[in-house]
Amino acid sequence: MNEMTPLAMAPRARKPDWIRVKAPTSVGFAETKAMMRRLNLNTVCEEAACPNIGECWTKKHATVMILGDTCTRACAFCNVKTGMPRAVDVLEPQHTADAAAELGLEHIVITSVDRDDLPDGGASQFVKVIEALRRTTPRTTIEILTPDFRNKAQAAVESIVEARPDVYNHNLETVPRLYPTIRPGARYYASLRLLESVKRHDPSIFTKSGVMMGLGEERLEVHQVMDDMRSADIDFLTMGQYLQPTPRHAKVAEFVTPKAFDAYAGVARAKGFLLVAASPLTRSSYHAGDDFARLRAAREAKLGAARG
Numbered sequence: 133m134n135e136m137t138p139l140a141m142a143p144r145a146r147k148p149d150w151i152r153v154k155a156p157t158s159v160g161f162a163e164t165k166a167m168m169r170r171l172n173l174n175t176v177c178e179e180a181a182c183p184n185i186g187e188c189w190t191k192k193h194a195t196v197m198i199l200g201d202t203c204t205r206a207c208a209f210c211n212v213k214t215g216m217p218r219a220v221d222v223l224e225p226q227h228t229a230d231a232a233a234e235l236g237l238e239h240i241v242i243t244s245v246d247r248d249d250l251p252d253g254g255a256s257q258f259v260k261v262i263e264a265l266r267r268t269t270p271r272t273t274i275e276i277l278t279p280d281f282r283n284k285a286q287a288a289v290e291s292i293v294e295a296r297p298d299v300y301n302h303n304l305e306t307v308p309r310l311y312p313t314i315r316p317g318a319r320y321y322a323s324l325r326l327l328e329s330v331k332r333h334d335p336s337i338f339t340k341s342g343v344m345m346g347l348g349e350e351r352l353e354v355h356q357v358m359d360d361m362r363s364a365d366i367d368f369l370t371m372g373q374y375l376q377p378t379p380r381h382a383k384v385a386e387f388v389t390p391k392a393f394d395a396y397a398g399v400a401r402a403k404g405f406l407l408v409a410a411s412p413l414t415r416s417s418y419h420a421g422d423d424f425a426r427l428r429a430a431r432e433a434k435l436g437a438a439r440g
Contacts, residue, residue, distance in 0.1 A: 148387050151373060151412045167234060171227040174201045195241040195277075195417040196228050198261055199254045203245035205317040209305070209344060211377035212245055220250070225260040229268035239421030240265065241301075243277035246317070253281035255288035262295040273424055275299035275340075277416055280318050285326050293333045299368075299424060300330045301340040301416060304361070307353040314347055314382055328364040335365075338406075338427050342370035342416045345393070348385035354396060358403050367406040368427060371396055372414035388412065406430040 168175055174197040197212075199220060206214040221227075232240045242261055247254040258276055265274055274297045281288035293300070308320040327339050341361055343354065361369060371393060376384050390412060397410035407427050409419070 147375070150390055151375070151387065164235070167231060171231050172221070173224070173227055173231055174198075195243055195420075196231065196261075197243050197245065198224055198228065199244040199247050199250075199257055201245065204248040205246045207305075207317065208314050208382040209347070209374060209377075211381070217245065217247060217249060220254070220257055224257065225264035226268070228261050229264040232265055232269045232272050237269065237272050237421075239273045239275065239424050240269075241275045241277060241417040241420050243417070244279060246279040246282075248282060248317075251284075252291070253279065253284045253288050255281060255284070255291050258292050259295045262292075262297055273298040273421075275301060275417070275420055275424065277301040277303070280323050280326055282318070282322070285322065286329065289326055289329050290333060293330055293337065296334070297337065299338045299340055299420075299427070300327070301342070301368075302326055303342040303370075303416060304357060305342070305344055306347050307343075307349045307357055309353060310347055310349065324360055324364050327361075327366055331365045338368060338424075338431075339364075339366045340368040340370070340416075341366050342372070342414075344374035345371055345388040345396075346374045346384050346386045347382060355399060358400050358405075362403050362405070367431075368423070369400050369405045369408050369410075370414050370416055370418075371400075371408075371410035372418075373412040406434065 175195055200217045201213065202215045202217040203210070203212045204214070204217065228240075228242065242258065244254055244258070255278075258278060262274055262276070265272055276292065276297045276299070278288075278292065278300070280302065302323060304320065304323050305318075306314050311318065311320050323341075327341060330337055330339050343349075343357060345354075358369065373388055374382075374384060376382065393410045393412060393414075397408045400408040400410070407423060407430055409423060
């Protein structure tokens, strides 16, 4: 179990106008929240204090966070609590599938806390959730956002790939230079190898990764991360603004402007990603269903061009 290394207790920087969102008040939001509580499901929308929760939950979209609400790591950017997790909930896979059915989801995103305490890092629970979804809502496409399965990655990834999710996402989060302070429990190149191994085992699965902006990264460092991702054959890049959840977390070094995000997106597209989502409010699972449809269309267009 890790404890968060105390950072400077700096007040959170005032957000610019382009990053502000309205507080959630809709009926759809309340109904989604009630259903998640009834099925005893956690969501990264709540635990990570996502700014898009009002919009997504109003539309009955939610990202389920399996394996509990307590993480065994303490990354400097993340608002999920750290501690000793509870035992794995054996009903969680079916409850997740029931939620997808009740919401009528065409696309679902499943993520998790880090579970370094488990022999497989929690990979078998991802497999069980995928299997439950295939049984209960076979038309629902499945996107997973996994941790790095530290010291367990090869076997863990192989087992999940064999369950055939439609999209395999694992976020690099930031540039290598900032890992010691922002993501100290992880290793940049290990995360790259994880995503590369997904493609090696099953090239038909879309791979996806994301980075947070505004942590002190330099422009050329971000371009290098893009090159590293393309070397690992990653299909889809997401880029969004880091927001400091509490004074104990890493400070915002910069609020990146929408214009700068557009410039990064242009560079990324030129480097060959099938899809790029880059804006201050972009998050890994924001508009994931629409993006999946665009991914498939982009792949079909690329294959058609190659045949023609």
